[in-house]
Amino acid sequence: MKKYPTIYLEQQVHRNSSKLLIKFKFDNGLISIIRSISGATWSKTLAAWHVENTKENYDKVITTFKGITIINSSKISKTIPFKRKLTNEQKTILNNFYLYLKGKRYSKSTIQTYTFFVADFVNFHTKTPLEELTNRSVELFIEKVFIEREYSVSTQRQFISALKIFIIFCPKTKINDLVLERPKKSRKLPNVLSQEEVLRIVQVTKNLKHRAIIVLLYSSGLRIGEITSLQLKNIDIERKQVKIESGKGRKDRFVVLASSFLPLLLNYLTTYTPKVYFIEGLEGHRYSESSIRKFLGKSVILAKVLKRVTPHTLRHSYATHLLENGVGLRHIQELLGHAKPETTMIYTHVAKKDLLDITSPLDTILLTLNQNNKEEQNFLLSGNNTI
Numbered sequence: 001m002k003k004y005p006t007i008y009l010e011q012q013v014h015r016n017s018s019k020l021l022i023k024f025k026f027d028n029g030l031i032s033i034i035r036s037i038s039g040a041t042w043s044k045t046l047a048a049w050h051v052e053n054t055k056e057n058y059d060k061v062i063t064t065f066k067g068i069t070i071i072n073s074s075k076i077s078k079t080i081p082f083k084r085k086l087t088n089e090q091k092t093i094l095n096n097f098y099l100y101l102k103g104k105r106y107s108k109s110t111i112q113t114y115t116f117f118v119a120d121f122v123n124f125h126t127k128t129p130l131e132e133l134t135n136r137s138v139e140l141f142i143e144k145v146f147i148e149r150e151y152s153v154s155t156q157r158q159f160i161s162a163l164k165i166f167i168i169f170c171p172k173t174k175i176n177d178l179v180l181e182r183p184k185k186s187r188k189l190p191n192v193l194s195q196e197e198v199l200r201i202v203q204v205t206k207n208l209k210h211r212a213i214i215v216l217l218y219s220s221g222l223r224i225g226e227i228t229s230l231q232l233k234n235i236d237i238e239r240k241q242v243k244i245e246s247g248k249g250r251k252d253r254f255v256v257l258a259s260s261f262l263p264l265l266l267n268y269l270t271t272y273t274p275k276v277y278f279i280e281g282l283e284g285h286r287y288s289e290s291s292i293r294k295f296l297g298k299s300v301i302l303a304k305v306l307k308r309v310t311p312h313t314l315r316h317s318y319a320t321h322l323l324e325n326g327v328g329l330r331h332i333q334e335l336l337g338h339a340k341p342e343t344t345m346i347y348t349h350v351a352k353k354d355l356l357d358i359t360s361p362l363d364t365i366l367l368t369l370n371q372n373n374k375e376e377q378n379f380l381l382s383g384n385n386t387i
Contacts, residue, residue, distance in 0.1 A: 003069075004024075004027055004029060004030055004068060004069035005024045005025040005027050005030065005069065006024065006069060006070040006071075006072055007022060007023070007024045007030070007065055007069055007070070007071050007072065008021075008022075008023040008024065008072045008075070009021065009022060009023075009058075009061065009071065009072065009073040009075065009076050010023065010048075010075045010076070010150070011053055011075070011076060012046065012050075012150070012151065013113075013116070013151065013155055014043065014045070014046060014050065017052065017053075017112075017116070018052070018053035018116070019046070019050040019051070019052065019053050020050060020051050020052070020053040020054075020057055020058060020061065021046060021048040021049070021050050022034060022040070022048060022049040022050065022051070022061060023047075023048045023049075024069075030069070033064060033065070033068065034049050034064075036064070037051060037057075037060060037061065037064055038060075039051045039052060039057070044297060044308065045310075058076070075148065084119060084120075084123040084126075085123065085126055086119070086122065086123055086126060087126070090122050090123075090126065090130075093122075093130070093170060094115065094118065094119050094122065096169075097115060097118060097166060097169055097170070098111060098115045100169050101114060101115065101165070104165075113158055113162070114158075114161070114162035114165065114166075115162075117158065117159040117162045117163070118162050118163065118166045120141075120145065121138075121141050121159070121163065124140075124141050124144070124145060125137055125141070130170060130172055130173050131172045131173060131174070132174065133173045133174060133175055134173075134174045134175060134176075135174075135175055135176055135179050135180065137175070138163065138175060138180065142156065142159075146159070153183050153184070156182075156183055157182040157183060160180055160181070160182045160183075161182065163175070163180060164177055164180060189346065190312075190313070190316040190346065190347075191307050191308055191309070191313050191316065192313070192316050192317050192320045193305065193307065193309065193313060193314070193317040195321060197303065197305050197307075198218055198314070198317060200303040200304070200305065201214060201296075201299050201300060201303045201305060201309070202214055202215055202218075203303070204299055204302040204303045205295075205299045205302075207295070208267065208268055208271055208272070209268060209272060209279065210295045210296075210299070211264065211268075212264055212265065212268040212279075213227060213279060213292060214296060214299065214314065215258075215261050215264060216261065216265075216278075217311055217314040217315065218314040218315075218317060218318055219256075219257075219258040219260075219261050219318070220242055220255040220256060220257065220258070220318070221255060221314075221315045221318035221319060221322075221335055221336055222244070222255070222315065223311075223312070223315060224289050224292060224293075224311040224312065225289065226244050227278065227279065227292075227311075228277070228279065228286050228287050228288070228289055228292070229245075229246075229277070229286065230242070230244070230277065230278040230279075231245075231276055231277055231278065232269075232274060232275075232276065232277070232278060235257070235265075235278065236257070237257070237262065237265070237266075240256065240257040240258075240259060240262075241254050241255065241256060241257050242254065242255050242256075242257050244337065251337055251339075253334065253335070253337045255335055256335070289311075292311055293310065293311060296309065296310070296311060297309075315336070316347075319332055319335075319336055319344070319347045320347050322335070323347050329341065329344050329345065329347075332344055332347070
């Protein structure tokens, strides 16, 4: 009997919902088995297979792999239960909190995320009345849930943001807003494609709709949610611009429609004849974001690009290439729809426009030696002396 790698089960929030992660060393046999589980999906971001984090799915995974290989669920047992055990009063408060966020006109994504985190927090302290919750209650939740689930710093920041709003909505808690601090944000530089890599990805994408999506994402620097919600009425071919309505932060803005994109755009519109949205799924509904991520991933592999590439990578690449081409930060900020210039400033760290003019001190030393005619100093960096 073949010995399969151990399977490790974990819980993590991914795209605003709780996921049950199924991790193991690469094995074609296990992959074939996991594909039989309804809803099982591979995530390049999480580097794991995952399903919705429910008791039913947990039991299904255990049943599927029981007797086939070892299942390590130690990280599951340490976390809060799958099914929340909320009182009727707590459910009412959370439902009202959800409506409160809607009334404040937060985005659908933010409302779901904030409600999810607060519900988990309340459930963790389900036996503690809300009026007895303190800052130590918050610390315990982070220690026992966030740390053990290995949530990212950005996820923890979201939880603190959600809690700050919740204690305004529900002031009877003893949680001190002034003491609540978000952990410092990680300052990771974005992945950026070279212009040649962008072209390779476009060239290997043969499907006309997929190619049009990739080109518009890059050439106009759109967020994935902006392209799926983009309506045909907001594409002005004559003025070569696109109006983005209610982008992040509910801000409208105009972006440039590349002249070189127009032939592809007209070919796509003639072939697919969308009615309302620029890209449409079944029965004219909005195209799914997961479909875009999926076909982009395939194109990246075909283009033999080794970097991790997401739809947002195309936006990062757009901004960086604009900067390298001499476009000012203020204009780039407007095109991207950034509220703060500091957000746009990150591209100065990845743009190579000015860095290319800097000479390494090693090159300076070798240049000096090569200009010197003394044979004892004339050598190659490879370690081979020249005589």
